[in-house]
Amino acid sequence: MAIAIKLSKDLVDSLKIPESEVVPRLKRELAVTLYKKGIASFGKARELAEMSVWEFSELLAKEGVKRRYDIEDLEEDLKTLEDFFEGGR
DSSP states (O other): OOOOOOOOHHHHHHHHOOOGGGGHHHHHHHHHHHHHSSSHHHHHHHHHTTHHHHHHHHHHHHHHOOOOOHHHHHHHHHHHHHHHHHOOO
16 A cells, blocks of 8 residues: 655745755654554564665764664564575575
8 A cells, every 4th residue: 555645835945954855854753753663573574674784873873863773673674684595595
């Protein structure tokens, strides 16, 4: 499922960021908030933000959000390792 959010021109114009940065910035802001509130795992929040693991980790640190490591993160890491080793055969 894909979700589109429509923002009025007035709202976009009122944001204190350049128009070309609105979409990526809002994605990052949403990703950080969802992660901080425990609604999204690190991997899914990072995916939403369209950032590498390192970039998203740095963003969380910059925003003062502590990284947690839960069972969902472990499962994602195990899947990544599984995919990596299966792809290398």
